[in-house]
Amino acid sequence: MKQIVKVIIPAFNEQNSVGKVIRDIPKDLVEEVIVVNNASTDDTEINAKREGATVLRESRQGYGFACLKGIEYVSSNLNELPDIIVFIDADYSDYPEELAKLIKPIITDNMDLVIGSRTLGNREKGAMTFPQIFGNWLATNLLLLFYRVRFTDLGPFRAIKYDRLMALDMQDTTYGWTVEMQLKAAKKKLNCVEVPVTYRKRIGFSKISGTVKGTFMAGYKILWTIFKYI
Template sequence: MTKIKVIIPAYNEQDSIANVINDIPKHVEEVIVVNNNSTDNTVENAKNAGATVLTENNKGYGYACLKGMNYIAKQDSKPDIIVFLDGDYSDYPEELTKLVSPIINDNIDFVIGSRVKRLREGGSMTPQQVFGNWLATTLMALFFNAKFTDLGPFRAIKYNQLVSLNMEDKTYGWTVEMQLKALKQKLSYIEIPVRYKQRIGVSKVSGTVKGTIFAGFKILGWIFKYSFKK
């Protein structure tokens, strides 16, 4: 049986986190919610839904993901696959099965859930998100001949390959860093179209001008850094 663990960064997701956890397929070995300085009932609701809850006081998406990875690294038994999933219920967690299938059946290293337009609920992605995804993936295609169309946070990767990437970004650049390093290390990858709906609550990134600007600079910074790296 393939061992799968899910890491969910969560900041003030009390109204959505239980829905996310409950919709994750039951064959997943462990769901790890990383509380990233929530001031609401995210922790309590995640625990009641059956998740392992960790706390990362340094605010940032990457900080939360790294906390989950560090927790897994200390376990005696390591998983085969790690799935990253947001806690806002914008994805359909039951589609995890679709994401891990190419890894299990075709030995693909890395799978991105691509939020294609035909499967997106109206208004689920802001114009700045759509443009940012287009710009980032266009630049990756130009500089690295990449085939990515999205920076979607719903993604699955072989655990040993994830460790080999030596992830380091602490905030908004986490997703693009993973994709750039996967390209550099020549991991096999594929995109799987996934459904996407309006999130519960307000986005901490695209929902604010500050978040959008910082995310944009981070993403472009990683791309240009790797474009000129030997």
């Protein structure tokens, strides 16, 4: 039986890349692509609609706010609830065509959560800044120390069973979203696995790693989230 897969793409001012992401998603595997326009001031919404995506608006800026908006929309259609939700960023740094690799462990091995690991995969030089690399290393080691779960990355490209996602009761509205999902999955003893993914330099300017303030705030929120749930 074919699995119903829906993709959620949080997007803030990604007019030059969001269309590329949508086009490269394997349409034979995906029922619906949902772009959450997170208070963009450019043509992100127009370009996403042009490529056939369902576009939602979330005026409260924050990565988690956008993801939660997407989940709310998916959950509102009780007649077509998905089996799998895939999250991917709108900056075209991940390779959307690798979506099949992410959902395969769920379909064939009954995994609950699959993280696309940039650490295990082929990462273009300069695609991640030193603070990002160090932050990933620190966060994943803290997850191992406090939650006894081994990850190599907090990568945004990930797939999760819909019912497991709902059971996690996700709350974070900003930078702690990815780590919250992983630590809650560990606490609930979900079956988690990583698959190597390819990663390239993003299109455009990063609103997080591209600024000192953004890097600091993201790092602080990730650490705060890890200690919050101990």
